[in-house]
Amino acid sequence: MKAPPVPQKDGPRINRDIHVREVQLIDAEGKNHGVVETLQAQQLADDAGLDLVEIVPTANPPVCKILDYGKFRFLEQKKSAEARKKQKIVEIKEIKLRPGIDDHDYGVKMKAVRRFFEEGDKVKVTLRFRGREMAHQELGFRLLERVKTETGTIAKVEAEPSMEGRQMIMVLAPK
Numbered sequence: 001m002k003a004p005p006v007p008q009k010d011g012p013r014i015n016r017d018i019h020v021r022e023v024q025l026i027d028a029e030g031k032n033h034g035v036v037e038t039l040q041a042q043q044l045a046d047d048a049g050l051d052l053v054e055i056v057p058t059a060n061p062p063v064c065k066i067l068d069y070g071k072f073r074f075l076e077q078k079k080s081a082e083a084r085k086k087q088k089i090v091e092i093k094e095i096k097l098r099p100g101i102d103d104h105d106y107g108v109k110m111k112a113v114r115r116f117f118e119e120g121d122k123v124k125v126t127l128r129f130r131g132r133e134m135a136h137q138e139l140g141f142r143l144l145e146r147v148k149t150e151t152g153t154i155a156k157v158e159a160e161p162s163m164e165g166r167q168m169i170m171v172l173a174p175k
């Protein structure tokens with residue numbers, strides 16, 4: 001029977017979890033106290049009613065700061081939530097065409113492509129050939145060239161038209 005593993009804490013080490021002899025100490029006002037013994041730094045933090053938090057564990061000696069750990073964690077969570085809110089996940093939307101597509105159907109598909117670019121997504125244009133259409137691949141290339149020229153002002157070609165089995169694929173990305 002093995003003992004259960006000790007759970008690893010995420011985040012910086014605080015107070016009694018700091019197991020080094022000396023630390024570079026910064027007090028609550030931001031004043032640098034230089035290299036101080038850990039016990040003395042812990043005593044200063046206790047006197048101030050705050051926590052001793054290891055800010056830079058990789059430094060030699062580690063940099064510790066006297067601060068309110070609860071407030072510190074709250075601000076870190078707030079920062080990470082703000083960063084997540086600002087990032088945009090780029091999706092790849094797919095538009096499927098056929099070589100003999102009618103003008104109106106083509107217009108509807110192009111309207112959808114423009115909407116995808118306005119939302120900031122990439123567009124994968126897939127042209128599927130069936131049966132005897134494989135003998136006329138130049139029609140597919142012409143159709144994809146038409147798509148490329150019509151979206152030239154709002155998009156750039158990320159992957160040129162290429163054949164993959166019975167499909168011709170081209171990837172466009174917004175400018």
